[in-house]
Amino acid sequence: MKRNLTRFSGFVLAVYMLAGCAAKDDYPGLEYAPQMYHSTPYEPLSQIQNEEIGSWLDSNPEDEHGEFYNSNPYNAHGMTMREPVANTVRRGEDLPYRYAKDDLELAAAELTSPLEDSKSVVKEGKALYDRFCEHCHGKTGQGDGLVGEVFLGVPVYNSAALKDVSEGHIFHVITMGKGRMGAHASQLSVEERWKVVKYVQTLQKQ
């Protein structure tokens, strides 16, 4: 009887422990073969800075830290990602934008779109506009997007002040920002920005 009881409680305990393996809140769940989840090489989007973590299955005691530690000790904050070296340009990428934020008038006069006028370009521009601009500038550039209404100060594209601004002006504003608007160069490539410009021009003329 006693033996049966031990077996029985062992069974219940095993089931209870298994049920506790599921991920919940801050607990990611029991990992099967945890070395598969924790990358030994540096990973851009995951980084473990605690040297203790994973010491229980350390496969390389010489490195003097736990198995899962993968921060780069030579970078600031142990970061595994680095910014590109200053003053360098990636292969195949456009040369850096030379106009300063205040050079709006110069950029507006000098910059011209490398893209042709075509329906497909405008269509792609609209798709990008809907993703990157619409929540502030509104569906039709009236400054009435849901965010625009709380952000305030979003201009109307076909207003007297903006309906005649050049494509270079629009490109410069997307790239460097203007007034309260921030720079969007990190979110849109040069070509994508010119596509947005083509679509914004159709909104200016509405």
Next chain:
Amino acid sequence: MFKRVNFTHLSLLIFFFTLTALNPSIAQDDDGIPTDPAVISAGEKLFNGNCKTCHQVHKKVIGPALKDVWTRVPQPAVPWITAFVKNSSAVIASGDEYAVNLYEEYNKTQMTSFAFKDDQILSIIAYVKAESANVPEEKVVDNGGNQGGGDQTANASVDSGYLTAILVILIVVLVLILIVLGIIVNVLTKYLKDKKDLEEDDAEVVNQTFDLGKLAKSNGVIGLVIFLFVAIMMKAGIDGLFTVGVQQNYQPSQPIAFSHKIHAGQYEIDCNYCHTGVRKAKSANIPSANICMNCHTAIKTDSEQIQKIYAAIDYNPETQEYGPNTKPIEWVRIHNLPDLAYFNHSQHVKVGGLECETCHGEIKEMDVVYQYAPLTMGWCINCHRETEVNSKGNAYYDNLVEIHEAKSKDPMTVEDIGGLECSKCHY
């Protein structure tokens, strides 16, 4: 005599002509601002199309509140306002004291130049004057967000409140029915027991007693209980085994309480706006703080959570300047596909045309994001078996579609073009 009268008439006529020529609008106040309703409505239209984004009449927005503006600017007001609207920087550059002070007060924000005609500007001033007289209604000011979210939660809790009430009422009614039935059975049994002329069969039914202890000890019941217990435990055990190595429902707390429900749900900001890599790269990317700052230079700047962003990028909201002491925001990674499997966001989102919600669930409803999909191999394979390839307008697939259609009438799934090959994902 006749001649003199004629001369007086003529001079009067000239006097009136000059008056009308000087003041084209018929109705106007002493300060030269028209009060004609037609002019005011024209002004309203222009105001809403051009000025509203930065100016309100009764409230300071980006620029000053325009209530009574014609009384406080340098006099005469109309020419000054006209010059300022047409080219504010020229007025500031001319050293006009009022304009320079205004420029300094508003953090050197320059007003856009508007190429209006003089009478258009006059009509806008007329509208502003007419509006200035209207006392604004008391409105609750939406301070940029939380309110809508709060209302929604309130609605949801009201709904669930109703549901609980209905359930409780149902249970109470059922219990009452049970009691009433019990009473009826008792009364009927008593009544029947009192009767002497019952047949033997009926008497047995009436007089039978219910022995709970005996029933519980019977083999059938013990067997059933043991079977149920073991079955439930086995099920729990197997379910438990299936969660090992699967991080579904992982919902870690993040260093900044960013809510997708507010950003993607309430304000409908597109996922792409922040997760810029999703159509271009393997990873959708965690946005860097400069994207936060596109809005949060102006929205909710006092919030405790936004202050954490400012601290990380060493931004001073007072001076609006960035310092050198930056430190990374350490978001906790939720979806962690093991190194042995390759997954590419752009292939699925841009080429395949999948919605983010297909794998990430109702992100627009999540205050704190959790892992919606199990991310197991079975889950991947299943989708590859069922999903049709988005080959429309993509010349890359033309040949494959042709070959597939020669062999089969079913639509071409990912499986048909090698979506189950080991080396597609494991290499």
